Amino acid sequence: MKPFATRSIALAAALLALSAQAQDKVLNLYSARHYQTDENLYEGFTKATGIKINRVDGDDAGIVNRLRAEGASSPADVVLLVDAARLALADNMGLFQPIKSKVLDDAIPAHLRAQPTADGVTWTGFSTRARLVVYDPLRVKAADVATYEQLADPRLKGLLCTRSGSHPYNLSLFTTVVERLGDAQGETWLKGLVANMARDPKGGDTDQIKAVASGECGVALTNSYYVARLLKSSQPDDRTAMERVRVVFPNQGTSGTHVNIAGAAVAKHAKNRDNAVAFMEYLSSASAQGYFAEGNNEFPVAKGVKSNNPAIKAMGGDHFKGDNISLTVVAKNLPKVQQMLDRVGYK
Numbered sequence: 365m366k367p368f369a370t371r372s373i374a375l376a377a378a379l380l381a382l383s384a385q386a387q388d389k390v391l392n393l394y395s396a397r398h399y400q401t402d403e404n405l406y407e408g409f410t411k412a413t414g415i416k417i418n419r420v421d422g423d424d425a426g427i428v429n430r431l432r433a434e435g436a437s438s439p440a441d442v443v444l445l446v447d448a449a450r451l452a453l454a455d456n457m458g459l460f461q462p463i464k465s466k467v468l469d470d471a472i473p474a475h476l477r478a479q480p481t482a483d484g485v486t487w488t489g490f491s492t493r494a495r496l497v498v499y500d501p502l503r504v505k506a507a508d509v510a511t512y513e514q515l516a517d518p519r520l521k522g523l524l525c526t527r528s529g530s531h532p533y534n535l536s537l538f539t540t541v542v543e544r545l546g547d548a549q550g551e552t553w554l555k556g557l558v559a560n561m562a563r564d565p566k567g568g569d570t571d572q573i574k575a576v577a578s579g580e581c582g583v584a585l586t587n588s589y590y591v592a593r594l595l596k597s598s599q600p601d602d603r604t605a606m607e608r609v610r611v612v613f614p615n616q617g618t619s620g621t622h623v624n625i626a627g628a629a630v631a632k633h634a635k636n637r638d639n640a641v642a643f644m645e646y647l648s649s650a651s652a653q654g655y656f657a658e659g660n661n662e663f664p665v666a667k668g669v670k671s672n673n674p675a676i677k678a679m680g681g682d683h684f685k686g687d688n689i690s691l692t693v694v695a696k697n698l699p700k701v702q703q704m705l706d707r708v709g710y711k
């Protein structure tokens with residue numbers, strides 16, 4: 365009886381050790397990104413480290429709600445979100461934890477990360493997208509849309525189209541411009557945008573591009589990857605649309621084109637913290653940057669990594685001046701600019 369019991373205890377201990385080991389080789393990822401190339405991204409990590417990725421997909425709001433509901437019992441190790449505003453909001457809710465990583469400090473520009481504290485940095489951007497101006501060359505002169513500030517010029521009356529002003533993409537851009545202009549001039553600028561509207565804000569970014577192509581609008585705002593997507597499209601309608609419009613990287617002569625990020629952070633209650641940090645570091649590697657950025661026609665951000673995407677090269681996205689305002693500062697001022705939008709009646 366005794367030898368058997370000893371054996372079974374030894375066996376149980378071995379099994380326990382095995383399962384602990386198995387647990388060590390796991391990373392639970394909550395992701396608001398779902399592109400086909402992301403599969404290659406995750407496979408690359410597993411191949412390099414032996415760490416298996418369990419993924420939970422959702423949209424940004426869904427993931428944040430889930431993390432809040434799960435609290436300390438959340439299995440999440442790493443959280444991937446789109447837009448600095450959303451990352452900062454989740455950070456303010458205490459959903460992330462700071463990490464210290466020399467690899468990330470060296471690879472990722474500081475303005476694309478959360479403000480560092482003594483404990484480290486919470487979120488980090490791993491790709492950028494630019495907020496561009498698209499215009500109809502038959503109705504608008506290139507010289508009249510070279511900057512965001514010009515979009516409020518009465519010359520563009522009845523021509524401007526945007527999606528909702530409160531959408532994170534617009535809110536982040538508007539907050540950057542207000543930061544540059546100062547509050548009073550910034551609010552006047554927003555009022556000028558409203559005065560120039562061709563119609564009430566509606567739809568997504570692709571809808572704005574198509575509305576310019578169809579003649580409903582003369583000028584609009586869009587994220588760069590929607591332009592790249594239409595440039596790559598095999599649909600005749602998309603190609604025709606892109607032949608009709610022109611694309612501008614605004615503010616090249618001044619503060620640079622507004623860029624936002626897709627980024628990641630280690631979850632507050634991560635059980636596999638070391639794996640989470642390893643994954644964050646992996647995202648800054650050249651091969652991961654290729655998948656992460658190119659998968660959605662975004663720009664890689666790690667130092668020394670260049671875009672190989674022909675659509676991005678075609679639109680000049682491999683050599684433009686991006687605004688290097690700290691996204692932490694932008695995120696902090698979003699509520700103030702949302703109030704301005706309410707005051708000037710920007711829907």
Ligand code: FE
Nearest residue numbers: 446533569587
């Ligand atoms: Fe988008």
